Amino acid sequence: MANDPSGKSRIDEPTGTQTVGHEWDGIEELDTPMPRWWLWTFVLTIVFAAVYVVLYPAWPMITSGTEGTLGWSSRGDLAAELQAERGRREPLRQALANIPLERLPEDSALMAQAVAGGRAAFLVNCVQCHGAGAAGSKGYPNLNDDDWLWGGDLRAIEMTLLHGIRQQGDDATRTSMMPAFAGVLSAQELAAVTDHVLSLSGKADPNTAGAQIFTNNCASCHGPEGTGDRAFGAPNLSDAIWLYGSKRDEITRQILAPRQGVMPAWQHRLDPVTIKMLAAYVHSLGGGEDFVEAAETPAVKVDEQP
Numbered sequence: 001m002a003n004d005p006s007g008k009s010r011i012d013e014p015t016g017t018q019t020v021g022h023e024w025d026g027i028e029e030l031d032t033p034m035p036r037w038w039l040w041t042f043v044l045t046i047v048f049a050a051v052y053v054v055l056y057p058a059w060p061m062i063t064s065g066t067e068g069t070l071g072w073s074s075r076g077d078l079a080a081e082l083q084a085e086r087g088r089r090e091p092l093r094q095a096l097a098n099i100p101l102e103r104l105p106e107d108s109a110l111m112a113q114a115v116a117g118g119r120a121a122f123l124v125n126c127v128q129c130h131g132a133g134a135a136g137s138k139g140y141p142n143l144n145d146d147d148w149l150w151g152g153d154l155r156a157i158e159m160t161l162l163h164g165i166r167q168q169g170d171d172a173t174r175t176s177m178m179p180a181f182a183g184v185l186s187a188q189e190l191a192a193v194t195d196h197v198l199s200l201s202g203k204a205d206p207n208t209a210g211a212q213i214f215t216n217n218c219a220s221c222h223g224p225e226g227t228g229d230r231a232f233g234a235p236n237l238s239d240a241i242w243l244y245g246s247k248r249d250e251i252t253r254q255i256l257a258p259r260q261g262v263m264p265a266w267q268h269r270l271d272p273v274t275i276k277m278l279a280a281y282v283h284s285l286g287g288g289e290d291f292v293e294a295a296e297t298p299a300v301k302v303d304e305q306p
Contacts, residue, residue, distance in 0.1 A: 009021035012030055015030060017032055054068070055070045057072075092113055096113075097272065097273050101158055104280060111280060114276065114280040115280050130143055139243065139259070141243060146289075149233055150174055151230055153291040154291055157283055157288075158275060158276060159174075161267075162265060162267040164263045164266070166262045176233025178221075180256060182256040190256070192207050192209040192213060194210070194252050194255065196214050200225070203246065214226070
């Protein structure tokens, strides 16, 4: 690369454009001016930036930022939109707050809105355990079937949402506790009672010894036929719905060391209307039961099997 010996640029004869004054292996660079429209556009962006800094939040400070002369902020804009949306929904929420939950199905339009709102709340708060389609997974109940541990009417589901399952610090939480039989049953007795439990749902041949062990140790909660008892939160062992699996080793493990699932209480996390909408949505999934006036046992959808 060599500079112009005179230290000055020159005019390129073929183009008539001034050079920048240096060359590289005989190649010179032309000092072509920027298009005027581009130059003015650049100037306008600088002016726009200066005006924006004055009018809107722009400069970050140690604990906050410049506010701008217009006083606008994205936070304030969002707060205004949320407030407007709350105002739009307030009549619906007020109607839901005023209607007794067990009478909600009588108003089909209101029930449909409650189900829609409950689905939105479910997708935010419940899918982590129950899944987006509420089908659950191993250890997490399927809310689409009709097998309920403590009942599946609207009021019962609401009580479960309010107080949870085995929620520490909540005296009204739903609690069922199956004792561990490790060290209580011999290996032979364990195999026999496992056979009997499997036979209740047609998965094995009847076992006389296992039936006797079941009668002595399990029938007080699960019933003589293994159909369960909602008063005790004891699951039905005679159907095909299992929370922790229906294979022999899975049932054996549950007998030896029962797993006890926990569902959080939502009464301090969600407002009463949202909980009511959640109850309506879960009830609508396919397994919801009619409200029974005399029922005193709130429900949870656990389907917990030993």
